[in-house]
Amino acid sequence: MSGRPSGRGLGLALGLACLSLVCALHARDWRTGDAPDTVVVQWRRGPDAAALAAEAARLGLGSGLGEAELHKALHKMAGAELKRSLDLIKVDIVRLPGAVGAAAVDRALAVYRASGLVATAGPDGPMRMAQAPSSYPPTDLDLAGGQQNLTDTAWMGAAAAYSAGTIKLQGQVTVALLDTGVNPGPPADTEFSQGQVLPDGVSYVEGVFSSADDNGHGTFCAGLLAAFPQNPSSPSGIYGTFLDPSLIRILPVKVLDSCGRGYTSNLTSGVVYAVGQGARVISMSIAVDEDDPALQSACEAARDAEVFLVAAAGNDAGATSYPAAYAQVLAVAALDHADMPASYSNSGKIDISAPGGDGLSPGYCPCNGPPANASAAQALVASCPYAIWSLATDYPGCPSDSPPNLACGLSLAYGYAAGSGTSFACPQVAAAAALLFSQDPGRQVSDVQQLLLRSAAATALGPGYNNRTGWGKLNLLGALVQTHAGAPASPLKVYNWPNPFSPAKDGLTTLTFFLPQPAAATLSVYDGAGELVRHWDLGAASTYAGMNQLTWDGRNGRGTMAANGAYLLVLQSGGARAVNRIGLLQ
């Protein structure tokens, strides 16, 4: 053999080199993936006249300028153009026209960070859909046997209870789906009822002006959330199982592009938009690696507005991704068919888990295009029994190969696809939350969260909390009929979260306590001198075995805000006692 490369090998090498060059030219990411020209600026709240005057003087401007004028002046000084203002959280998203590269962004950031009016300023960060790295091809075959997400007995029981009239639903609930968009499909073939997907969706993706799905991920999640089955063998969302699709409305908010990628400023904008549109639940099957103060502020504002936030934990088999990692967001992990945490599912700050499809090992359910014929398709379905099935629809797909989209480039008029990931566990929990709001529109976010967590069923890891499956597996029937099938016999325990907490910032702290059985209990907060600050006396009828929750706004019995400091939290029940400590800091 000669050592000289063959013509074929040379061609391959040149081809790879060209491909690399094209990829490099098309790459939008720079410096660990930050958007090249976008900066997110969060302003301080309520600067006083002295602060405004000082800033005006620092900038060499005349006195008497208002906040808006000073913001404009800073943008001008930074060479930035205002792209979008999010008044709810005092955030400006700005573009640096013509600026490509770290130096230009650093210069702009330096301008903002030097200002006393700016709370935080940073480059826009990347995010991606929380879909497992492989998925199954779509099919239009009978899938009744393959729906891991809908064969759970608690879900079937919930449907039966609804049919029997035990569960009554009464209110319409809007769920904002922050994803790649939603394609309701051709009207004649739709799995969503007319008007179920709201027309006032929005896109925050650069250059895309429609909330229609061009990837498939969003529609897949929407199907899990609310699809209405056209025939008994179709996959359907949780709401669909209740045969009354008029109760839920999906607000599509497109924050991910056709490749399932985007920037955190899109997500931040989407959360604020959803709050403004009156969404009661926000579902985010999205993973962000880096903490983003503006995104966290948006989540805090949403929670303050009594909007229920649910997010996928992420699929890196690592630490919980953002926004799920934020305290205001319910983090959802994925379970495999054996109710074990899925191999890809992140762990850490996990609140609850739901079926997410088994992890895919190489060669298992390969994503290699459509089945050649019906028998091949049947064989494929039979070989992938532990997947999550939902809707697939027309979409152009991603121009590049990474990450793979749902249908591996296959175009399909309308059909079903299977996939796995915490992305698909998330909308199931969002749907359950929507059902609980529908059951009683007067419920607060904390009520719904408590119902979901308290009713969660034991996973294969056992009863009680762990950082891989949270409080347990979503138990829809248990939450709706307020039974506590998964509640383990707990020893007396009490704590609060967040801790420390700021009444001004967090609003409330949740006092979580565990009882071995329903029993009369008292919760008391004492100050540093041992004086009583707040007291709750609970009868046996209002407590549960397992987890119970109350909230405290930081005020004493007279309604006076307690001072900063450490407080003693005491739980007493049946002669036993548990103690923890609250840090109040604002």
Add this chain to the structure above:
Amino acid sequence: MSRRPHRARARSLCLLLTLAFLLLPAIRLCAADDGGEAESWTKLIIGGRDAALGGAAGALVGDPFAVQFNPALSLGLQSWHASTQTFLLPDGRNLEYAGLSGLAGGPTGMGWDIDYAQLNSPALELRVANTPQPAGTFGSGASLTRLGFAVWVLDQSLAVGLDLKFFSQALQADSAWGYSEDLGALYRPLGWLDLGCVLENPFSNVSWTTGLGENLPLEGRLSAVAYALTRRLDLGADCEFSAAQGPQVHLGLEGWPIAGILALRAGLDNGQWALGMGAATTVLGVRVSLDYALASDASAAADQFQNRISLDVGFTL
């Protein structure tokens, strides 16, 4: 007829009225949920004797720890005092104290004191999510430095005092610094009766690094201590009035079965009982007192108590 018996009767009537006024709010002995004021830990009673008397020590002359209640009381000290205590609370906290007090310039001179108290607390659990396992821990702690002065304004029957209190506190990564002051008076109308009056926190501020500013509530304290059986028995009563809380009552009874050497005490501190004993002796001209108090704690289980041991050394220069 002499006017002196009339004057004595009038004084006795005043005394009875005063005691009745002090004891009137005692009907409210159950705890109200109105706590949570700034620097509340500084209300923890320092000193085994004072704690065993339920905090009824705002007119307790001759006790170096009592200056925490009334700065005018430093004038009642007969010598210099170096004092310290260890105070163990049921929730794992402990309060350490050291103080120096005395009279400068003889019996008619100026009383002064300087003391320092530090509250040590176990770490708190850090939680960013509703999970039983905390994400970590964070610390908290607080300290108080106090400077007090007092002078006689009417022979040796009426004294006034002022103390300045400087606070520091830390919670997680933030901290606070603050100040307040107390204005106190001691009136000794009869040989067997001492009365005290204190105005607390007329000006105060606590500034946190978070930007928060807090004030301590304006409070007042009226106190009386009556002596009997040639001072082998004393009864104290204090009543606190606060702009932030309901009135609080402190009652204490002290007996000296062996005069000047062994004391037994019992008290009621706003509904919480206290018991204690003290022993004192004089060695080489130095008066050494060791006091212990056991007290119930509203926030603790029935079988958990506050324990204080204090040591005081009185000496002359």
